Amino acid sequence: MERTKFILDEKEMPTHWYNIQADLPEPLPPLLHPGTKEPTRLPPPLFPEALNEQEFSQERWIEIPEEVQAIYRTWRPTLLHRAYRLEKALDTPAKIFFKYEGTSQAGSHKPNTAVAQAYYVKKEGFKRIATETGAGQWGSALSMGAMFFGLECKVYMVKVSYNQKPYRRILMETWGAKCVPSPSPDTKVGRDILARDPDCPGSLGIAISEALEDAFARDDTKYSIGSVVNHVLLHQTIVGEETRKQMEMADAYPDIIVGNIGGGSNFAGQFLPWIRDKISGAKPDLRIICVEPQACPSLTKGPYTWDYGDVAGLAPILKMYTLGHTFIPSPIHAGGLRYHGMAPIICHLYKLGLVEARAEYQVPVFEAGVKFARTEGIITAPEPCHNIKVAIDEALRCREAGEAKTILIAHSGHGHFDLAAYDEYLSGRLQDYEYPEEKVKEALASLPKV
Numbered sequence: 001m002e003r004t005k006f007i008l009d010e011k012e013m014p015t016h017w018y019n020i021q022a023d024l025p026e027p028l029p030p031l032l033h034p035g036t037k038e039p040t041r042l043p044p045p046l047f048p049e050a051l052n053e054q055e056f057s058q059e060r061w062i063e064i065p066e067e068v069q070a071i072y073r074t075w076r077p078t079l080l081h082r083a084y085r086l087e088k089a090l091d092t093p094a095k096i097f098f099k100y101e102g103t104s105q106a107g108s109h110k111p112n113t114a115v116a117q118a119y120y121v122k123k124e125g126f127k128r129i130a131t132e133t134g135a136g137q138w139g140s141a142l143s144m145g146a147m148f149f150g151l152e153c154k155v156y157m158v159k160v161s162y163n164q165k166p167y168r169r170i171l172m173e174t175w176g177a178k179c180v181p182s183p184s185p186d187t188k189v190g191r192d193i194l195a196r197d198p199d200c201p202g203s204l205g206i207a208i209s210e211a212l213e214d215a216f217a218r219d220d221t222k223y224s225i226g227s228v229v230n231h232v233l234l235h236q237t238i239v240g241e242e243t244r245k246q247m248e249m250a251d252a253y254p255d256i257i258v259g260n261i262g263g264g265s266n267f268a269g270q271f272l273p274w275i276r277d278k279i280s281g282a283k284p285d286l287r288i289i290c291v292e293p294q295a296c297p298s299l300t301k302g303p304y305t306w307d308y309g310d311v312a313g314l315a316p317i318l319k320m321y322t323l324g325h326t327f328i329p330s331p332i333h334a335g336g337l338r339y340h341g342m343a344p345i346i347c348h349l350y351k352l353g354l355v356e357a358r359a360e361y362q363v364p365v366f367e368a369g370v371k372f373a374r375t376e377g378i379i380t381a382p383e384p385c386h387n388i389k390v391a392i393d394e395a396l397r398c399r400e401a402g403e404a405k406t407i408l409i410a411h412s413g414h415g416h417f418d419l420a421a422y423d424e425y426l427s428g429r430l431q432d433y434e435y436p437e438e439k440v441k442e443a444l445a446s447l448p449k450v
Ligand SMILES: *Cc1c(COP(=O)(O)O)cnc(C)c1O
Pocket: 108, 109, 110, 137, 138, 226, 227, 228, 260, 261, 262, 263, 264, 265, 266, 267, 336, 337, 381, 383, 384, 412, 413, 414
């Protein structure tokens, strides 16, 4: 009998995060200060010192603090599955594996960094943490992380998701956090936007600006970000490091790794531990495919340039593929993929030709999600449905070519709070959004002058 899932014992959980900066063929571009446009650290009042160090560290391995490991062990190691039923349904010779992060208490990969960030905030003596959230996954993960370390937590949630997904707010409140719809009247950024456009659906960029303003204003508060920056991608590498051990148990090595990219953290957490084999020349043919929505295609359509991480221009300026910090994407269900830019690490690797990118429409993406539910049983969040779509395309290509490739899907979370989106799909009401070329052109006109 062949094995369906690959189980690591708690004792085999990796004890170190992997820092890709030690192995990059060229160093990352610097962060620029939003005022002076000079290279800068992360703004010290916003972030714990330990995270600022991790952001720029060149150490290859960074030890996971014992207190963080102890909380990781409440749900980690997560399982690696072989998707036999999906393979059979596709009649493909490809071997399909997926690493499933939906079994954390919050239902996604996000607690991997939320727990670490809350730990450092507490350790450095602060009491409160402020953040933004898109679809609510990050806000709920941080609420849980803050709970474990006894911190207060304030979450600014993108209004369109706040209204579409009340259950995530209830999760946050159950874990003890305070959650408000963004733009909110609690900050100047929010009040200004509401004055111009009371019906503004919000965006991740706006919510980031509100959380930054909150944290700048209070001495007892640190800011926390769920994706994009280097230290977040670092914390997520526990996922890929576990998967490497599990693929070894399966006696397999991936030809293709596929994942969705919103800010880029979950997929980077899976592929960074593998890409070092491509950089070193050991696995030159390894393909890494980043999947984004057609409604917000930063890698596939945006220019590689300097842009603010947030709408108000309070955050550092990053070198990234961007649609412009003032761009507000259509309200697709994959709320976690509605960010105007992309993690600088992923942009750098894309520029160097080490990763590929593809953009998908949401109707075929949900079609793939339903196929996955009807074969593997798991109801998938809209974000990882994107990579399942591409994995299926690749598996069908293997069928045409008669090639038994090994495909690894980075499965970032379950869709139990996204059932309204499945309902829309199943009843034929779900619509695709075209790439909004005019809106992007407009947003690109307000890039910072560097
Ligand atoms: C937040 C989220 C994403 C997108 O964020 P990344 O930082 O790109 O990983 C993807 N999948 C799930 C389930 C999420 O919660």
